[in-house]
Structures are given as structure tokens and as C-alpha cells.
Amino acid sequence: MCLDNFFTSTRSGIADLMGHPRFEFIRHDVTEPFYCECDMVYNMACPASPVHYQWNPIKTTKVSVLGTINMMGLAKRVKARILQASTSEIYGDPEVTPQSEEYWGHVNTIGVRSCYDEGKRVAETLAFDYLRSNNVDIRVARIFNTYGPGMHPYDGRVVSNFILQALHGEDITIYGDGSQTRSFGYVDDTVDGLIRLMNQEATIGPVNIGNPNEFTVKELAEMIIELTGSKSKIVFLPLPGDDPKQRRPNITRAKALLEWEPKVQLREGLTKTIHYFKALDLRKYSKPTMHNAHHNTMVEAKVRKRLSYALVPVEGGMCVPVPWERRLRFDGTVHKVTGMDHPGFPITFIQILTNRELLELHCCIRGADQNEQLDFEVNMSLITGQTIATLSVPMTTLLGELKQKVSQQDGTNPRQLQLLVPGDFAQLTDEQAVADLGPLESKLDLILVRNAGFFKSEKFEGVKEGYAFKLGEEGLGYYLDEYQKDQTGPPALRPDSFPKPLVSGLGPSMQQLAKCQCL
Numbered sequence: 042m043c044l045d046n047f048f049t050s051t052r053s054g055i056a057d058l059m060g061h062p063r064f065e066f067i068r069h070d071v072t073e074p075f076y077c078e079c080d081m082v083y084n085m086a087c088p089a090s091p092v093h094y095q096w097n098p099i100k101t102t103k104v105s106v107l108g109t110i111n112m113m114g115l116a117k118r119v120k121a122r123i124l125q126a127s128t129s130e131i132y133g134d135p136e137v138t139p140q141s142e143e144y145w146g147h148v149n150t151i152g153v154r155s156c157y158d159e160g161k162r163v164a165e166t167l168a169f170d171y172l173r174s175n176n177v178d179i180r181v182a183r184i185f186n187t188y189g190p191g192m193h194p195y196d197g198r199v200v201s202n203f204i205l206q207a208l209h210g211e212d213i214t215i216y217g218d219g220s221q222t223r224s225f226g227y228v229d230d231t232v233d234g235l236i237r238l239m240n241q242e243a244t245i246g247p248v249n250i251g252n253p254n255e256f257t258v259k260e261l262a263e264m265i266i267e268l269t270g271s272k273s274k275i276v277f278l279p280l281p282g283d284d285p286k287q288r289r290p291n292i293t294r295a296k297a298l299l300e301w302e303p304k305v306q307l308r309e310g311l312t313k314t315i316h317y318f319k320a321l322d323l324r325k326y327s328k329p330t331m332h333n334a335h336h337n338t339m340v341e342a343k344v345r346k347r348l349s350y351a352l353v354p355v356e357g358g359m360c361v362p363v364p365w366e367r368r369l370r371f372d373g374t375v376h377k378v379t380g381m382d383h384p385g386f387p388i389t390f391i392q393i394l395t396n397r398e399l400l401e402l403h404c405c406i407r408g409a410d411q412n413e414q415l416d417f418e419v420n421m422s423l424i425t426g427q428t429i430a431t432l433s434v435p436m437t438t439l440l441g442e443l444k445q446k447v448s449q450q451d452g453t454n455p456r457q458l459q460l461l462v463p464g465d466f467a468q469l470t471d472e473q474a475v476a477d478l479g480p481l482e483s484k485l486d487l488i489l490v491r492n493a494g495f496f497k498s499e500k501f502e503g504v505k506e507g508y509a510f511k512l513g514e515e516g517l518g519y520y521l522d523e524y525q526k527d528q529t530g531p532p533a534l535r536p537d538s539f540p541k542p543l544v545s546g547l548g549p550s551m552q553q554l555a556k557c558q559c560l
């Protein structure tokens with residue numbers, strides 16, 4: 042019997058088991074109680090990738106605390122043996138290496154990773170208290186970084202990130218200088234270790250399940266580039282908050298008591314994983330979260346500002362910010378733009394109906410609660426038909442500027458500030474725009490910004506909605522058509538999967554949009 046709420050997984054992960062007569066799937070969230078008859082429980086529930094577990098940190102803690110209570114309660118009622126999946130993260134940013142089970146760890150209780158680290162520590166505590174108080178037959182495994190076929194392509198952890206980046210020729214994003222270490226365990230070895238722990242009487246744990254061969258993140262990146270034959274280059278981004286500097290398991294206990302040690306070393310495991318990712322149809326997957334969790338630190342907020350995005354001019358007189366590598370996708374005609382606000386909740390939806398497909402920009406504005414100096418960020422999900430691509434588009438300076446202006450003018454709550462007043466961006470000087478766009482792509486972006494209301498064209502290339510072909514101040518080309526500005530096009534559609542807005546109609550009018558240079 043398999044329970045999952047599919048928060049970070051997909052049905053395809055269990056597709057091959059679905060028809061099996063002894064396999065049963067139940068969609069369930071472990072934070073709710075569950076009743077069934079069973080002999081053994083593997084409680085593996087919890088998002089494990091930092092970007093996923095930091096997405097909704099309170100829920101993450103609930104999964105480890107309430108989920109473990111519910112599963113321990115189940116094991117207690119039916120007298121089942123229960124294996125609790127713990128993690129190397131309970132050692133925090135360890136001061137000793139390798140980490141043996143006797144080490145109590147070095148964990149920040151109030152950091153961005155604490156929801157996972159502390160949640161899993163409490164889960165261990167609960168397991169041992171259920172043993173002491175109710176004689177529940179527990180096993181506790183501390184799993185170190187696991188990877189391998191079956192991973193979600195948008196898992197967000199380092200192995201899948203690097204492999205996908207390498208396969209697509211994108212920059213390999215190393216956080217920090219890449220000198221931090223991890224010890225990567227191949228999925229088959231991890232599963233074997235867990236099953237052995239469950240099916241033996243010598244120890245209840247905790248037992249480290251991991252591969253003691255330690256690699257720096259930079260070494261990992263280089264190995265993946267080599268194995269994929271990729272031309273990707275490595276870029277360095279700042280380290281997310283509380284990122285452990287070293288991690289390596291001491292597996293003496295597992296060797297002695299479970300007769301277990303990993304068989305698949307990194308090179309072999311990566312080769313199999315690359316093969317798996319190559320064969321995957323990425324169109325069937327979307328990001329479970331926006332992967333913006335790493336922005337939670339001030340350092341991170343400043344870093345992301347430097348990520349490149351393109352302001353892609355779309356017909357209708359405006360630009361849509363899209364990540365650099367996706368800039369060619371958005372060349373449709375914009376018929377209608379609506380913005381919607383959730384009062385008291387810093388989320389805004391901007392909906393753009395194009396002549397090709399619906400693009401929905403799901404903008405999440407994160408402000409600084411305690412420190413107003415922290416910049417704002419905008420994260421966007423673009424939904425195009427079935428495909429959901431999630432983007433993280435930092436527009437910190439633009440929004441910072443805007444925030445200042447608006448609060449000076451009418452004292453509006455800066456949290457409500459978003460792309461609804463795009464006209465203000467036009468007031469930025471070119472230099473400011475360039476400063477915000479980063480050094481590399483700035484030239485082209487600047488051209489895009491400048492050209493938002495005009496497309497140079499030597500000859501008439503057909504009717505372009507919203508534009509008139511003429512000789513004007515900028516030369517021959519397509520200029521914004523003053524007479525077509527009021528056309529709003531067909532009503533925007535809203536996918537059912539999106540939360541319903543509480544208030545609508547806050548979006549910019551076509552007149553406003555026509556004036557603006559970028560969204």
C-alpha cells in the first residue's frame with residue numbers, strides 16, 4: 042500500500058506498479074490520520090529538496106511532526122514495525138567529519154532549513170518516545186543525499202539541477218564557491234539499506250545510510266560536464282542560508298549490523314541517472330514549487346538580482362520579462378492583460394491572453410517583513426496550455442524604485458506593489474535599466490527596452506495588431522498605433538487549477554499598457 046499526496050512526486054513514479062495485484066495506491070496526506078491493517082510502515086513522507094521543503098516551511102514541520110505522530114499511532118494500533126526516514130540534515134552544518142550516529146549535530150533552530158532539520162529531529166524523538174512509552178517497534182535511518190533514476194526532473198537538488206543544465210547546455214549553477222562537500226548515495230543502495238534495516242533485529246538505529254565517498258560540489262559539476270559531454274559553463278551564485286559546508290557519513294554501524302555498504306559509486310550512478318534524464322519527456326513535468334526558497338536569505342536576494350532575464354517585446358506595446366533562455370517563446374500578440382490581487386497576501390496574478398496561448402504570470406512578491414531594506418522579488422510561473430514553466434524573475438531594483446515612488450506619493454502599502462503600475466518603469470533611465478539587467482545581457486536588453494514601442498523594419502511585413510507601419514522619429518518600422526490602444530480583445534481565461542482571485546480588475550488598462558515600456 043502506497044500513500045502519497047504527490048506534492049513533489051508524480052504518478053509516473055509508480056506507473057509500473059499500478060497494475061500489480063499486490064499494489065494499492067491511496068492519495069493521502071500524512072498530516073491527517075490514516076487507518077489500515079499492515080505489518081510494516083516505511084514513513085518516508087516529507088519533501089526532501091531544500092527548495093521544496095522551504096516552500097511551505099510550516100507544512101514541512103507538520104509533515105515531520107504530525108505525520109510521524111499519525112504513522113507512529115498507526116504502527117502502535119496495529120503493532121506494525123515502523124521505519125522512520127530521518128536525514129543527514131539532522132547533523133546540521135556539522136563540526137565533525139565524518140558524521141557518526143553518536144554526533145548530536147550542529148543545527149540552527151531558527152534558520153531557513155530548520156523546518157526540515159528540526160522537523161526530522163523531532164520525528165526521531167517521537168520514534169524513540171513511541172518506543173519508550175508504547176513499545177512501538179521502530180527503526181530509524183539517517184539518509185544522506187540520494188539521487189538516481191526516478192528523480193523528478195525539477196527536484197531542485199544539485200544532481201538533477203546539474204544534469205538538466207548540462208544536457209540543455211545551460212549554465213551550471215554552483216552555489217557558493219563549490220568547495221562544500223556532499224556524499225551522494227545511489228538510489229538502489231539507499232533502498233537496499235532501508236530494507237535491510239527494516240528486516241533485522243540487531244539494531245533499531247539510528248543508522249546512517251549513505252555513501253562515504255565525499256565530493257565537492259565543484260567536482261560533481263565537473264564530472265557531470267564530462268559525462269554528458271556538455272559545453273555548459275560553470276557559474277557561481279551565492280550560497281543559500283545555512284548550507285552545510287561538509288557532509289560525509291560514517292557507515293561503520295550499517296556495515297557491522299546490517300552488513301550493508303553502497304555498491305554503486307558516483308560515476309556509475311551519474312551515468313545511469315544521466316541516461317534516465319535524457320529519456321525523460323520534460324513536457325510531462327512541471328515544477329512542484331517555484332524553487333525560490335533559496336531566496337530566503339538576504340544574501341540570496343541580492344544575488345538573484347544579477348540573474349539575467351530578457352524583456353521581450355510583444356506586440357501591443359510592452360515587454361514581458363522572461364528568463365534569458367526562454368526569450369524566444371513569447372512572440373504572440375497580446376490581446377488582453379488583467380491583474381488580480383489577493384488582499385493581505387502578497388500574490389498577484391497577471392494574465393495575458395495572446396493570440397497563441399494563454400500565458401499566466403503568477404507573480405509572488407516577497408517583501409522584507411523585518412527589514413525593509415531587503416529588496417522585493419518577483420517570481421513568475423508561465424502557464425502555456427498544459428505546460429507549466431516556472432520562472433524566477435528578480436526585478437528587485439525596478440520594484441524597489443517603484444516602491445519608493447508609490448509610498449512617497451500616496452502611502453500605498455509597498456507589499457501591494459507589483460506589476461500593476463508598469464508605466465512607472467518607463468521613468469527609469471536607460472542607465473538604471475542596464476544596471477538592473479546585469480552586465481552580460483544588458484546591451485541586448487537595453488535595445489529591447491528601448492524598442493518596446495517600436496519595431497524597426499525596412500519593409501512592410503504584414504499587419505501587426507496594435508501597430509502602424511510608418512516612417513517616424515525612429516525611422517521606418519512599426520509604431521504603436523494610437524487608434525488601436527483601446528482594443529481589449531477576447532476575455533482572458535483562467536485555468537481552474539489557479540486560486541480564484543478575491544478582488545479583480547486591478548490590472549492595468551490597455552491605455553496604461555500602451556504607455557509602458559516593460560512589464
Ligand SMILES: O=c1ccn([C@@H]2O[C@H](COP(=O)(O)OP(=O)(O)O[C@H]3OC[C@@H](O)[C@H](O)[C@H]3O)[C@@H](O)[C@H]2O)c(=O)[nH]1
Nearest residue numbers: 089091128129130186198199202214215216221258284
Ligand atoms: O543548483 C544547485 C543546487 C544545489 N547546489 C549545492 O549543492 C549542495 C547540495 O544541495 P542539495 O539541494 O542537493 O541538497 P542538500 O545537501 O543541501 O540537502 C539535502 O540533504 C540531504 C537530504 O536529506 C535532503 O535531500 C536535502 O535536504 C548544496 O551545497 C547546494 O548549495 C548547487 O551548488 N547548485
